[in-house]
Amino acid sequence: MSAQSKQSPQPVQPSASDAATSTVDAVMSAAPVIPVIVVNDADRAVPLAQALVRGGITSLEITLRTPAGLEAIRTVAAEVPQARVGAGTVLSPADVEACAEVGATFLVSPGTTPALLDAMVASGLAVLPGVSGPAELMSVLERGLTRAKLFPASVVGGPAMLRALGGPFPDVRFCPTGGVSPSNARDYLSLGNVACVGGSWLTPRDAVEAGDWDHIEELARRAAALRP
Numbered sequence: 001m002s003a004q005s006k007q008s009p010q011p012v013q014p015s016a017s018d019a020a021t022s023t024v025d026a027v028m029s030a031a032p033v034i035p036v037i038v039v040n041d042a043d044r045a046v047p048l049a050q051a052l053v054r055g056g057i058t059s060l061e062i063t064l065r066t067p068a069g070l071e072a073i074r075t076v077a078a079e080v081p082q083a084r085v086g087a088g089t090v091l092s093p094a095d096v097e098a099c100a101e102v103g104a105t106f107l108v109s110p111g112t113t114p115a116l117l118d119a120m121v122a123s124g125l126a127v128l129p130g131v132s133g134p135a136e137l138m139s140v141l142e143r144g145l146t147r148a149k150l151f152p153a154s155v156v157g158g159p160a161m162l163r164a165l166g167g168p169f170p171d172v173r174f175c176p177t178g179g180v181s182p183s184n185a186r187d188y189l190s191l192g193n194v195a196c197v198g199g200s201w202l203t204p205r206d207a208v209e210a211g212d213w214d215h216i217e218e219l220a221r222r223a224a225a226l227r228p
Contacts (some may be wrong), residue, residue, distance in 0.1 A: 024126035024147045027059045027084050027106050028175060028195035031221040033185065035202040036088055036177060044208060045072035048145045049080040051213035052202065055220025061108050061198065063088035064095060065094050070102050074171075077103030086126075093119035100125060108198075110151050117143055128175055134154045137169060146171050149198065154179025159187050166193045185226050199223075 027034070035052060038043050039062055046161070049060055060083050062073050076085045086106035089097035096119040099107055106126035109116060120148050121128040121143050131137045140148050150162065153176035157164070171206060176188050177198030185186045202219045206212075 011119045016116050016123040020121075020124060021145075021147070022127060024106060025063065025173075025195075027086065027126055028128075028147065028173065030059045030084065030167030031057045031224050032196055032226040033057060033202065034059050034061050034086075034177075035194055035220075035223075036198050036200045037067050037203050038200070038205070039063075039068045039072040040066050040210075042068040042071040042075060044211070045076050047213055048151070048203060048208060048216065049076045049083050049085070049213070051216040052220045053080060055080045055217040057202065057220040058082060058108075059084045059196075061086045061088040061106075063073075064091070064099075065089050067068060070098055073099065073104050074102040077105070084186050086128075090120070092116060092118070094123075096120055096123050109135055110149075111113055113137055114139070121145070133161075134165065134168070137165065137172065141169070141172070147173050147195070148175075148176075150174045152178030153188070153197075154184075159191060162188070162191050162193055166191070169193075182226070184222075189227060 004154060063069055063177045073085055074086055081198060083219050084105045086108055087104040088108040090107045090109045093115055100123050107120050107180045108128045110130040117129060128149045129140050130149045131140060143176060173193055173195040173208060175196050175198050180199045181201055185197050200225055205216045
């Protein structure tokens with residue numbers, strides 16, 4: 001038996017479906033900004049989401065950074081049909097399964113590992129895997145994914161990094177997150193390979209805790225007008 005015949009077959013990696021790609025494009029094109037939302041009280045999630053939707057922001061990333069995250073996703077998915085609610089800070093295959101069970105439409109991770117990428121793609125949901133440079137991005141492309149989150153954007157080179165990535169990876173569209181603010185969002189959004197940005201400034205903690213939904217609606221309205 002030849003050495004070649006003794007080799008074990010290589011595992012087949014999951015590849016993104018056309019439906020999932022279409023969904024993530026809809027998520028990214030809905031508005032210039034995807035808010036990165038940290039919810040400490042799940043009871044506030046629905047009025048918070050409704051305020052963002054009224055302001056024109058309909059793709060919402062609710063992070064798993066607090067114990068209330070999953071329940072917040074569940075309630076917004078059930079009670080705010082105008083919104084596409086996704087899960088952020090997805091770190092493991094177990095997180096992927098839990099987010100799918102509560103009705104998340106899309107998944108966002110801060111970085112990637114082979115196991116996490118495979119689980120995200122296998123879920124059939126729209127995904128925005130986090131990358132910080134070319135190596136991670138090439139792993140993402142191997143799964144048939146051409147949409148990614150650049151994180152932490154301001155630390156890994158900001159607009160200059162995105163311009164550099166545009167040469168070897170012309171088909172990839174990004175959502176830069178991390179250090180993005182109203183003062184620099186247009187610098188990112190003006191780039192041809194940036195579909196939207198992610199930011200936490202739309203849901204300041206003091207406004208959420210005070211239930212100041214009018215203020216959050218106004219922040220959302222300003223964010224929705226950021227497209228160059």
